[in-house]
Amino acid sequence: LGTPLSAMLGWVQVLKDHAAERGDSAMTGYVGEMEIDLQRLNKISDRFSKIGATPELVVVDLKPALERTVTYFHKRLPTLKSTSALGLVVEGDVRVRGNEELLEWVFENLVKNAIDALGESGGRIDITARHVGNEKMVEVSVRDTGRGIPGALRDLVFRPGFTTKRRGWGLGLALARRIVEEYHGGSIRLAESKAGKGTTFLVRLPAA
Numbered sequence: 050l051g052t053p054l055s056a057m058l059g060w061v062q063v064l065k066d067h068a069a070e071r072g073d074s075a076m077t078g079y080v081g082e083m084e085i086d087l088q089r090l091n092k093i094s095d096r097f098s099k100i101g102a103t104p105e106l107v108v109v110d111l112k113p114a115l116e117r118t119v120t121y122f123h124k125r126l127p128t129l130k131s132t133s134a135l136g137l138v139v140e141g142d143v144r145v146r147g148n149e150e151l152l153e154w155v156f157e158n159l160v161k162n163a164i165d166a167l168g169e170s171g172g173r174i175d176i177t178a179r180h181v182g183n184e185k186m187v188e189v190s191v192r193d194t195g196r197g198i199p200g201a202l203r204d205l206v207f208r209p210g211f212t213t214k215r216r217g218w219g220l221g222l223a224l225a226r227r228i229v230e231e232y233h234g235g236s237i238r239l240a241e242s243k244a245g246k247g248t249t250f251l252v253r254l255p256a257a
Contacts, residue, residue, distance in 0.1 A: 050094040058087050096154050100224065104148035104232055108257045111143040111178055111187060114153045119176065122160050133171035135160070141180035143187045144257040145235075151228045152254075155237070158221040159191040159250050166195025166248060185256045190240065192249040198242040206239055229254070 061084045068076040119137045145152075156176070163174045172194035179188055198206065205211045209223040229237040235254035242248040 050090070054087060054091050054094060058084070058091070061087060092150070096150055099148065099151055100227075104151055106146045106148060106233070108144055109147045109149045109152065111145060111152065111189065111254075112139045114149055115139065115156060115176060115178055115189070118153060118156045118160055121157070122164065133167060133173070135174045135176075137176045137178075139178045141182075142256070143178045143180055143189075145187050145233070145254040146257050147233050147254065151232065155225045155228050155252065156189065156191070158225045159252075162221065162250075163191055163193035163195065163248070166193050166197075168196060172247070180256060181253075186235075187254050187256050189252040189254075190249055191252075192247060194247040197244040197246055198239070198248055199244065203239055203242060207237075 061080055064080045065077065065084070068074075068080055115137055119135055122135055160174060160176070167174070174191065174193045177188075177190045177192075180186075181188055202211075207222050207226045209220060211223075226237050229235045229252055233254055235252065237250065237252045240249040240251040
């Protein structure tokens, strides 16, 4: 994917230059949106390239990564009921040793699943990140007020290929577990789920 994406980004730059020369502000806006989508595809391609190889771990502040996740999905909430909301609370120092790109992917997977759980009825998603000082850990919880996960299925959610959706490969949570546990020495689990009340996933990572 990398080669055609790079070429497309190059052509987008050519279009931007032409639009600027003509003073066409509308075209500049359209091309700008194309560039954002292409950069997003490039980001996804880069994430997959990191799976299967040991990523380089550095000190990462989770707050900006979580803020980007919230900003990204805020644009998609209008597809739900107008009362739907996505909130973020960060308590204390939430720096960890990790790969920012892969960790952001984990949080995006969890929020995407939460949005799917809300369905057409809408609801609320709350992300909370905090530093657990006495354990030298950082915890991130993602809680939704959606339909919940039936008890019989809760032990299967991290199994590759398992999904309750009509579409999808059922790899999101399996990849999230691999990223958190194998690459970062942390843990991810289904902390709580009640039918009609919602679900909470909890990620724990060693603090930096």
